[in-house]
Amino acid sequence: MTPLPVSSIAARRVFLDGAFAPATVDVDGDVVAGIRPFDADAAQVVPDDAVLIPGLVDSHVHLDEPGRTEWEGFLTGTAAAAAGGVTTLFDMPLNSVPVTTTVEALADKRDAAQGKLAVDVGYWGGAVPENLGTLVELAEAGVVGVKCFLSPSGIDEFGHLDTAQLEAALTELATFDGLLIVHAEDPAHLHADGPLGPHYADFLASRPPASEEAAITAVIDAARRTGARAHIVHVSDGTALDVVRAAKAEGVRLTVETCPHYLTLRAEDVPDGAGAFKCCPPIRDAANQDLLWAGLLDGTIDAVVSDHSPSTRALKEQGGGDFGLAWGGIAGLQTGLSAVWTAARARSIRLEDLLPLMTTGPARIAGADGLGAIRPGAPAHLVVFRPDAEWTVDAERLEYRNKLSPWHGQRLSGLVDETLVHGVPVWRAGEGILARVGREILAEPTAVTALPAGGGDR
Secondary structure: OOOOOOEEEEEEEEEEEEEEEEEEEEEEOOOEEEEEOOOOOOOOEOOOOEEEEEEEEEEEEOOOOOOOOOOOOHHHHHHHHHHEEEEEEEOOOOOOOOOOOOOHHHHHHHHHHOOOOOOEEEOEEEOOOOHOOOHHHHHHHHOOEEEEEEEOOOOOOOOOOHHHHHHHHHHHHHOOOEEEEEEOOHHEEEEEEEOOOOOHHHHHOOOOOOHHHHHHHHHEEEEEHHEEEEEEOOOOOOHHHHHHEEEEEEEEOEEEEEOOOHHOOOHHOOOOOOOOHOOOOOOHHHHHHHHHHHHHHHOOOEEEEEOOOOOOHHOOOOOOOOOOOOOEEEEEEEEEHHHHHHHHHHOOOOOHHHHHHHHHHHHHHOOOOOOOOOOOOOOEEEEEEEEEEEOOOHHHHHOOOOOOOOOOOOOEEEEEEEEEEEEEEEEEEOOOOOOOOOOOOOOOOHOOOOOOOOOOOO
16 A cells, blocks of 8 residues: 655754755645744654755666666666665666667657656657657657767667767757767777776776767867757766866856766775676776866766666676676666765765755756755655665665675665655665655657757857
């Protein structure tokens, strides 16, 4: 039986308008009806060692359904989201089969999601060589933007764009102010695929920082010429942030994200043959990690999102621990908040300074400006979080379909006690999933309005 929605929830520390304050949040149906002073007689009172925060927004998640549900799926993926305090996520156009590059494929994905959502889910489309010129159709069908790769994606059915095709995609998107999100690695700087052996340093050398910087520069140049909006996903190279800063200062319409694994894991610590740590672009060294944290603090980086991209154990371990043969992708949806908060507090960064990067930041990227905050009229997406609680990651107890995590065995700070979606408790520590009341988020078709040639007034 689905739990009843809460009518009011009070806490000594509620995250409101960028700061913590005592308050009571009243809920009417599925939205926040009002905020008033702390009331010890509220229907639910948060323990004094916990805080009430808005549900996180994760704009970069691979749920893989339909077609590769053995990797992940809507049931397990949205359960992991709820367990990690994420109440809204946006699903990537790969690695599902079919990939979300057509309106028909989007319909297949939406059908597969029915009845399975513990949290709200929106969708990205894909930009591949075969569908350039028809991206407006995906936008009209409700995707929040389209993703492309500038190097091989690893999935044959999702081809990458060359420089001319990147320009073509941005030119097309500029006509209706659509957003292109980009996996930015330049293949000219990447080593050929194949066996590399069990040492992480050899894999790291095969995907050097120069690849990211060259690709990000290409995106900036094309966005400048076309006037289109562009977003760089999963930035791992801290040195590339200098060109991002310069582009933003110039007025190029650019946003960037990074991920928990780049902020909390270090190349120096990756064990031999540990495929759970492999991702592209790769986890880099401690000095590079410091540059990423500096980029968070100075506002260069707009969001921290999981890039949750799991696969089966067999794929992660293929080649007997060879980093060149193991499938790339990090499972981090459930552990992201705790991992990043653990690293942030070690750097004397306050929780209130971190939260916007995992709530309103990714919401803005996905065009969902009303999410990620506790305010009247907003969806009642709420999380009870204990920032001082410590726990040890046990991959076998995570909600993922495949029980793998590069944080396995690590001691983390910060524990999600309860997650509410539309005012309904959907996950609780020690009890697991309580309800599946998640909804689809579709971009409004009316937002797809053709602009004058050249992108209009920017």
